[in-house]
Amino acid sequence: MFLIISGNPKTDGLCHSVTEAVQRGAAEAGENVQTLTVAALERCHVCGNGWGKCLTEHACAFGGDGYDEAVEFVRKADKICIITPVYWGEMAEGLKSFFDRLRRCENVIRGSGALAGKPVLLIASPGGSGNGALSCLEQMERFCRHTGAVIFDYISVNRWNQDYKRESAYAAAKAIAGGRKAGETLQTE
Numbered sequence: 777m778f779l780i781i782s783g784n785p786k787t788d789g790l791c792h793s794v795t796e797a798v799q800r801g802a803a804e805a806g807e808n809v810q811t812l813t814v815a816a817l818e819r820c821h822v823c824g825n826g827w828g829k830c831l832t833e834h835a836c837a838f839g840g841d842g843y844d845e846a847v848e849f850v851r852k853a854d855k856i857c858i859i860t861p862v863y864w865g866e867m868a869e870g871l872k873s874f875f876d877r878l879r880r881c882e883n884v885i886r887g888s889g890a891l892a893g894k895p896v897l898l899i900a901s902p903g904g905s906g907n908g909a910l911s912c913l914e915q916m917e918r919f920c921r922h923t924g925a926v927i928f929d930y931i932s933v934n935r936w937n938q939d940y941k942r943e944s945a946y947a948a949a950k951a952i953a954g955g956r957k958a959g960e961t962l963q964t965e
């Protein structure tokens with residue numbers, strides 16, 4: 777299953793259109809495509825002195841808000857795209873909340889976590905000034921390092937490059953869904 781983890785709270789606009797392109801690309805390669813939107817998850821409660829059940833039991837004490845379900849979904853995925861609008865040069869708050877909690881739960885089990893070893897496509901969509909794409913992608917990259925995900929590619933799409941960058945997102949999703957691995961050398965055309 778190809779899973780799109782989205783931090784986008786909107787159901788129209790630039791980021792949504794890129795999400796649709798990713799869905800199309802992965803589906804055309806024959807994948808079962810699912811989309812998980814985590815725009816409304818609660819933030820980490822920072823239990824105890826900084827650690828809670830996340831450290832000892834690898835679970836969140838407040839997982840009933842949709843967090844547990846979201847992690848199960850991610851666990852079932854084989855290939856992943858993480859997509860977010862850029863807010864303040866960072867990923868959207870709901871996505872950050874999900875990742876804050878997940879990386880805590882996987883702190884000492886990162887080799888067997890929900891994203892470990894899986895190819896991940898990172899997409900940031902800065903729709904305003906266009907600033908903050910790099911810092912947002914860097915933030916997502918750090919999360920992947922913390923969870924053992926294998927980054928396949930980094931794409932940013934803004935208002936004035938969306939025609940050709942949306943196509944890149946489509947093509948990248950199709951390549952991952954078709955089984956291409958990060959590090960594979962393609963024949964030069």
Ligand SMILES: Cc1cc2nc3c(=O)[nH]c(=O)nc-3n(C[C@H](O)[C@H](O)[C@H](O)COP(=O)(O)O)c2cc1C
Pocket residue numbers: 786788789790791792860861862863864865866901902903904905906907908
């Ligand atoms: C709170 C907030 C902060 C934002 N910060 C940025 C930013 O730092 N850089 C940028 O280019 N756009 C910024 N934007 C615009 C969004 O990136 C834009 O709405 C989204 O990425 C893509 O457009 P869409 O809303 O049509 O999907 C911000 C939007 C909001 C709501």
